[in-house]
Structure formats: C-alpha cells, structure tokens
Amino acid sequence: xxxxxxxxxxxxxxxxxxxxxxxxxxxxxxxxxxxxxxxxxxxxxxxxxxxxxxxxxxxxxxxxxxxxxxxxxxxxxxxxxxxxxxxxxxxxxxxxxxxxxxxxxxxxxxxxxxxxxxxxxxxxxxxxxxxxxxxxxxxxxxxxxxxxxxxxxxxxxxxxxxxxxxxxxxxxxxxxxxxxxxxxxxxxxxxxxxxxxxxxxxxxxxxxxxxxxxxxxxxxxxxxxxxxxxxxxxxxxxxxxxxxxxxxxxxxxxxxxxxxxxxxxxxxxxxxxxxxxxxxxxxxxxxxxxxxxxxxxxxxxxxxxxxxxxxxxxxxxxxxxxxxxxxxxxxxxxxxxxxxxxxxxxxxxxxxxxxxxxxxxxxxxxxxxxxxxxxxxxxxxxxxxxxxxxxxxxxxxxxxxxxxxxxxxxxxxxxxxxxxxxxxxxxxxxxxxxxxxxxxxxxxxxxxxxxxxxxxxxxxxxxxxxxxxx
Amino acid sequence: xxxxxxxxxxxxxxxxxxxxxxxxxxxxxxxxxxxxxxxxxxxxxxxxxxxxxxxxxxxxxxxxxxxxxxxxxxxxxxxxxxxxxxxxxxxxxxxxxxxxxxx
Numbered sequence: 001x002x003x004x005x006x007x008x009x010x011x012x013x014x015x016x017x018x019x020x021x022x023x024x025x026x027x028x029x030x031x032x033x034x035x036x037x038x039x040x041x042x043x044x045x046x047x048x049x050x051x052x053x054x055x056x057x058x059x060x061x062x063x064x065x066x067x068x069x070x071x072x073x074x075x076x077x078x079x080x081x082x083x084x085x086x087x088x089x090x091x092x093x094x095x096x097x098x099x100x101x102x103x104x105x106x107x108x109x110x111x112x113x114x115x116x117x118x119x120x121x122x123x124x125x126x127x128x129x130x131x132x133x134x135x136x137x138x139x140x141x142x143x144x145x146x147x148x149x150x151x152x153x154x155x156x157x158x159x160x161x162x163x164x165x166x167x168x169x170x171x172x173x174x175x176x177x178x179x180x181x182x183x184x185x186x187x188x189x190x191x192x193x194x195x196x197x198x199x200x201x202x203x204x205x206x207x208x209x210x211x212x213x214x215x216x217x218x219x220x221x222x223x224x225x226x227x228x229x230x231x232x233x234x235x236x237x238x239x240x241x242x243x244x245x246x247x248x249x250x251x252x253x254x255x256x257x258x259x260x261x262x263x264x265x266x267x268x269x270x271x272x273x274x275x276x277x278x279x280x281x282x283x284x285x286x287x288x289x290x291x292x293x294x295x296x297x298x299x300x301x302x303x304x305x306x307x308x309x310x311x312x313x314x315x316x317x318x319x320x321x322x323x324x325x326x327x328x329x330x331x332x333x334x335x336x337x338x339x340x341x342x343x344x345x346x347x348x349x350x351x352x353x354x355x356x357x358x359x360x361x362x363x364x365x366x367x368x369x370x371x372x373x374x375x376x377x378x379x380x381x382x383x384x385x386x387x388x389x390x391x392x393x394x395x396x397x398x399x400x401x402x403x404x405x406x407x408x409x410x411x412x413x414x415x416x417x418x419x420x421x422x423x424x425x426x427x428x429x430x431x432x433x434x435x436x437x438x439x440x441x442x443x444x445x446x447x448x449x450x451x452x453x454x455x456x457x458x459x460x461x462x463x464x465x466x467x468x469x470x
Numbered sequence: 471x472x473x474x475x476x477x478x479x480x481x482x483x484x485x486x487x488x489x490x491x492x493x494x495x496x497x498x499x500x501x502x503x504x505x506x507x508x509x510x511x512x513x514x515x516x517x518x519x520x521x522x523x524x525x526x527x528x529x530x531x532x533x534x535x536x537x538x539x540x541x542x543x544x545x546x547x548x549x550x551x552x553x554x555x556x557x558x559x560x561x562x563x564x565x566x567x568x569x570x571x572x573x
Contacts (some may be wrong), residue, residue: 004526006523006526006527007527010527013509013513017509020506132498166535187552188504190503191505191508195512195514210569215571219482293475388534407571407573408570408573409570409571410572413540439507440504440505440506440507440508440511441507441508441510441511442511443508443511443512444507444508444509444510444511444512444513444515445512445515447508447515448511448512448513448514448515448516448519449515451512451516452515452516452519452560453563455520455523455560456519456520456560456563456564456567457563457564457567
C-alpha cells in the first residue's frame with residue numbers, strides 16, 4: 001500500500017477515525033494500531049507478517065533476557081545473540097543471492113566448474129529498516145538507555161507502526177517507547193503540522209520526484225550512451241533532486257501521519273544540499289540512518305578514540321557498510337566507499353589545516369563542490385550497474401550531442417528542488433502556523449484542495465518510493 | 471554511547487521546528503472533538519473535486535455484488551460532479567499542467 005494512493009487514504013481515514021475514537025482507551029487503541037499496522041504490511045505480502053511477528057518476539061525475549069541476566073557477561077551474550085539473529089535474517093533475505101553469485105564468479109575465475117545453486121529470495125519490504133530498529137532496541141536495553149519492556153503490545157506497536165514500517169525514519173525505542181507509556185497527544189498543533197507535512201510530502205513525491213523520474217532520470221540512466229553530456233548532467237542533477245524529494249517526501253508523510261495519530265518522530269532530512277562539507281551532509285541527509293550508523297557502528301568499533309588512522313579506517317568501514325545496507329550490489333559498495341573515503345580525506349585535511357570552516361573552500365564554493373561530490377555518488381547509486389555508472393561519467397564529457405530532454409518542466413523541477421534547500425529551514429512551520437490559526441473545518445478544506453491539486457497535476461498511477469527497494 | 475535518551479522524546483516537536491516560530495508556545499490543549507471537522511471537511515472536498523479518482527478506485531475492486539453497486543455509484547458520482555462543475559475544474563487543471571509538460 002503506497003502513501004500517495006486512494007487505497008492508503010481510505011485505510012488511513014479509517015485508522016484515524018477509530019484511533020481518535022479510542023483516545024481514552026489506550027490499550028485498545030494500541031491494539032488497534034498494531035493490528036492496522038499488520039494489515040498495512042500484509043497488504044504487500046501477508047506471509048511476511050510472520051517474519052515481522054517473529055522478529056518482534058525475538059527482540060522481546062532478548063530484552064527480557066538482558067534484563068534478567070545477573071552478570072555483565074550474560075547481558076553481553078544475550079545482546080549479541082539478539083543482534084546476530086537479526087543480522088542472520090537480514091543477511092539471508094538481502095544478501096544471500098549476492099554472496100552466492102559473487103562466490104560462483106570467484107570459483108569460475110579459479111577454474112572450478114561446479115557452482116553453488118542460487119535460488120531467488122523475495123526481499124521483504126522494509127526489512128532493512130525494521131532490522132536496524134530491532135538492533136537499536138536490543139543495544140539500548142543492553143547499554144541501559146531504556147529498560148526492557150514487559151509489554152509485548154508496546155514492543156509490537158513500536159516494531160510495526162505503519163507510518164515508518166517500510167521506509168523509515170528509523171525510529172529508536174528510546175524515542176518512541178516513552179510515548180507509548182502515556183496518553184497520546186493529539187492537539188491542534190499535531191493536526192495542523194501533520195497535515196502540512198503530508199501535503200508537502202505528496203507534492204514532493206507526486207509532482208517533483210515522479211515527473212523527474214519519468215521525463216528525465218529513467219531515460220538517461222536506462223541508456224546513457226544515447227544522450228549527450230548536457231542531458232546526462234541534467235539527468236544526474238535530476239536524480240539528486242528526485243531522490244531527495246522522493247525519500248524526504250516519504251519521511252514527511254510518515255512523520256505527518258504519525259503526528260495525526262498523536263506520536264512524534266524525529267526529523268529525517270534538513271536541507272542536505274546546502275551542506276558545506278561531507279560530514280555536514282551526513283548530519284542533514286537520512287539523519288535517522290546516519291545517526292544509527294554513528295551510534296551503533298562507528299562508535300562501538302572505536303570511532304575517533306583510537307588515533308587518526310583508526311578514525312579514517314572506521315569512517316570508511318562505516319560508510320562501506322552503510323552502502324551495503326542499501327543493497328547487495330557493487331555499485332552500493334562503491335557509493336559507500338566514495339563517501340567513506342571522502343569523509344576520511346575531509347577529516348584528514350581539516351586536521352592538517354587546523355581550520356574550523358569547511359576544507360572545501362569558502363562557503364558558497366564549498367556548497368557547490370560538496371553537492372557535485374554527492375552527485376558523483378548518486379551516479380553509482382542510481383545506475384543499473386557499475387559499468388553503466390562509468391558510461392554515465394564518461395558521457396558527461398561528451399558535449400557533441402545536442403540536448404533532447406531539457407524541457408521547461410524538468411528544468412523548473414530541478415530548480416525548485418534545489419531552491420527549496422535555500423529557503424528558511426522552518427518554511428514548513430511558517431506554512432503550518434497559518435494553518436494552525438484557521439478554524440478546524442477551514443483547515444480541512446485547505447488541505448483537501450491542496451491534495452486535490454496535487455492529484456490533478458500528478459501522473460496517473462503511483463510510482464513506488466525509491467527506498468522501498470531497500 | 472551517544473543516544474537520544476528518553477528525556478529527549480519530550481522535545482520531538484521542537485526538533486521539527488525552530489523555537490521562535492514554535493506554535494506550541496502558548497498553545498492550549500484542544501478537545502479532539504473540535505478537530506473532527508478538519509477530517510470531515512477535507513474528505514468532502516476530495517470527494518467533490520476528485521470524483522475521477524474515486525471512480526477509478528472502485529473500478530479496480532474485485533468483482534462482487536457490493537463492488538458492482540459501488541462501481542455504479544462511483545460512475546454516477548463522477549457524472550454528477552462533471553455536470554456540477556468540480557469535475558470539469560479538476561480536468562482543466564490536469565490538462566493545463568500536461569500542456570505545460572508537453573512543451
């Protein structure tokens with residue numbers, strides 16, 4: 001069930017009506033929201049609801065095991081067992097085919113004829129997100145950030161809560177579980193901010209991301225050899241805007257939908273293309289993943305505590321694994337490696353020059369350079385495969401073919417997608433502040449008009465969100 | 471380990487906005503029943519303007535006597551909205567945008 005569809009709208013209106021009606025009966029409300037979340041997930045493939053349930057049962061048991069353990073060693077054993085179980089499940093569904101295919105290639109190159117049989121494994125949607133969420137729960141309990149929950153219902157709702165279930169933000173137990181312990185807040189603020197975020201997200205996804213994908217990006221990346229340098233450059237810029245508008249739209253709609261149900265999620269994007277350094281980019285892009293990688297991977301493997309060389313190695317490892325998290329393909333490894341090495345070099349340069357500003361130069365220049373470095377990474381991220389990414393990069397320098405794809409709409413959407421990074425960072429809040437002062441009915445009418453306008457301008461049919469594949 | 475501790479969850483809304491424009495400042499709790507009109511009005515506006523979407527959606531329902539009734543109702547509703555005007559306004563907006571796209 002995709003967010004910008006009538007299916008979801010009807011589902012959400014029913015959920016909202018029942019959840020609001022049950023606001024004084026908290027246990028029933030949580031039970032209903034959990035059931036609705038399983039229906040939402042089962043809409044895609046009901047068989048994987050058992051995977052979600054099994055995953056939840058596992059972390060519930062591990063949480064209690066950590067809580068009951070008497071020695072530090074036993075706690076550690078319980079925590080690592082939980083983490084290992086989740087990683088094995090994720091590894092099987094996500095990386096089995098990749099590793100077997102890579103191993104077969106290695107065997108062939110070594111002259112061995114026999115191959116390990118490969119069978120197709122269906123990737124459960126959202127598995128990367130709910131696995132990381134589960135690991136954060138286990139490690140937060142282990143590190144005594146939160147106590148292990150005794151309420152299976154609370155944990156089941158935390159794991160399955162439908163706004164964030166399939167594509168994040170990766171909401172941490174320490175952020176979400178305390179909200180389940182009290183009566184949910186649904187105030188006028190929640191309604192006006194939630195509606196604003198949903199409408200803004202629908203606009204970014206249905207108009208900006210979808211048209212850029214169909215009219216420009218898909219064409220360029222499908223057959224890069226057919227187009228000249230200018231079209232390829234527009235395609236790369238277009239993808240930078242598309243992936244931002246697509247993914248941040250999902251996050252906005254998720255945050256907005258949760259807010260209408262009385263729960264708050266942390267911000268997941270903060271105008272990433274205005275970053276003047278790579279480290280700043282990662283503080284603004286997919287914040288819930290980058291902070292997860294920092295707290296549960298980079299810091300535990302040593303962070304910057306073991307000297308400069310280990311810091312650079314740790315940064316590279318973290319980003320490499322971050323790349324691999326996105327998918328089992330060498331192009332994602334390359335994307336992660338580019339960012340990892342980029343962050344390490346940036347840190348090395350800033351240490352050597354002992355400067356407080358960006359190592360990329362004066363701020364406006366730094367923003368342009370960092371944006372183009374990020375675009376280079378996006379080429380590997382979007383291309384069909386590694387070889388195709390290299391074709392795009394080579395083609396960027398061939399300006400003999402006249403442009404075919406530079407339509408006014410594509411150019412306007414790229415410009416809009418970039419300009420929105422340089423508007424006041426609280427623009428959505430300013431719009432929301434207008435909403436908030438309206439009578440409730442007027443708020444609903446304005447929201448209805450805005451959604452209808454997005455629907456009128458949007459493409460027929462709903463394109464899936466890019467991050468659904470991860 | 472750096473983490474967002476439980477205390478931080480109290481400030482989630484402020485993490486979405488800047489303090490100077492935070493509308494929670496001075497905001498009063500409002501009974502939920504006063505917010506129902508927002509959901510009802512939004513749904514009505516969508517029904518009026520997007521009869522076409524509704525017609526398409528019911529058209530995709532699996533065949534059954536109930537679905538057939540809904541399909542007939544959806545077609546009737548779209549026809550009514552076209553005759554009254556909102557449906558035509560929706561189509562005109564769509565056409566204008568597609569014309570711009572085709573340039």
